[in-house]
Amino acid sequence: MNVPVYVALLHHPIQNRKGLRVTTAVTNMDIHDIARSTRTFGVTKYFLVTPIEVQHELVGRILGHWRTEKSRQYHPDRFEALERVALVHTFEEVKTSIQRDSGEMPEVVLTDARALPKALSYEEYRRELGDPKRTRPVVLVFGTGWGISDVFYPEVHRILAPVYGPEGAQGYNHLSVRSAVAIILDRLFGQ
Numbered sequence: 001m002n003v004p005v006y007v008a009l010l011h012h013p014i015q016n017r018k019g020l021r022v023t024t025a026v027t028n029m030d031i032h033d034i035a036r037s038t039r040t041f042g043v044t045k046y047f048l049v050t051p052i053e054v055q056h057e058l059v060g061r062i063l064g065h066w067r068t069e070k071s072r073q074y075h076p077d078r079f080e081a082l083e084r085v086a087l088v089h090t091f092e093e094v095k096t097s098i099q100r101d102s103g104e105m106p107e108v109v110l111t112d113a114r115a116l117p118k119a120l121s122y123e124e125y126r127r128e129l130g131d132p133k134r135t136r137p138v139v140l141v142f143g144t145g146w147g148i149s150d151v152f153y154p155e156v157h158r159i160l161a162p163v164y165g166p167e168g169a170q171g172y173n174h175l176s177v178r179s180a181v182a183i184i185l186d187r188l189f190g191q
C-alpha cells in the first residue's frame with residue numbers, strides 16, 4: 001500500500017445500549033484477532049485506546065506475555081501480529097504518535113454500522129489510497145460497546161459506508177468489531 005495505514009480501537013468515548021457515554025473494557029479477543037488482521041493487511045500499527053489505568057496494567061501484562069523470547073520462538077505468527085499493538089490512553093496520543101512516525105497528521109476515518117451522511121464507498125476510498133501522489137497517513141477508527149459516541153465526531157475527516165449483507169440497508173448488519181475490521185481491511189487492501 002502507498003500510504004501508512006493505522007487502526008485504532010476506541011474504548012472511550014463509547015455509547016452504551018441506552019445511548020449514554022461510557023468506557024468499555026478491552027477484550028482479549030479484540031487484542032489478538034485484530035492484531036492478526038492488521039498484520040495480514042499491512043497495517044503499520046494497531047492502537048488500543050483506553051483511558052483506564054487498570055486496563056493498561058492488565059493489557060500490558062497480556063502483551064508482555066506474548067512479547068517474550070519464548071513466545072517469539074513458540075508462536076512466531078502471534079508474536080509478529082502482537083508486535084504492532086500500541087496501548088495508549090487517548091486518541092490525541094494516537095495522532096501524535098502517527099505524526100512522529102510518518103511526519104504528517106493522519107486522515108481520521110470513522111467506521112459505523114449505521115448509515116451516516118456523506119459516507120464514502122470502499123471502491124472510492126480504495127482508489128484514493130492507491131493514488132501514487134498521496135502521502136497522508138490514514139487511521140481507521142473502530143468502536144466497541146454500541147459504537148463510537150458522537151462527541152468523537154469533531155475528530156473525523158471521512159466516514160466509510162456501513163458493511164451490508166445480502167439484505168442490504170434494511171437487513172441485519174451488527175458485526176463484531178473483529179469481523180468488521182477484517183472485512184473493511186480486505187475491501188480496502190485485499191487482493
Ligand SMILES: C[S@@+](CC[C@H](N)C(=O)[O-])C[C@H]1O[C@@H](n2cnc3c(N)ncnc32)[C@H](O)[C@@H]1O
Binds near residue numbers: 148162164175178
Ligand atoms: C459497535 S461495536 C460492537 C462491539 C461488540 N461488543 C463486539 O462484539 O465486537 C462494533 C464496531 O465495529 C464496526 N462495525 C460493526 N458493524 C459494522 C458494519 N456493518 N459496517 C461498518 N462497521 C461496522 C464499527 O466500528 C463499530 O463501532
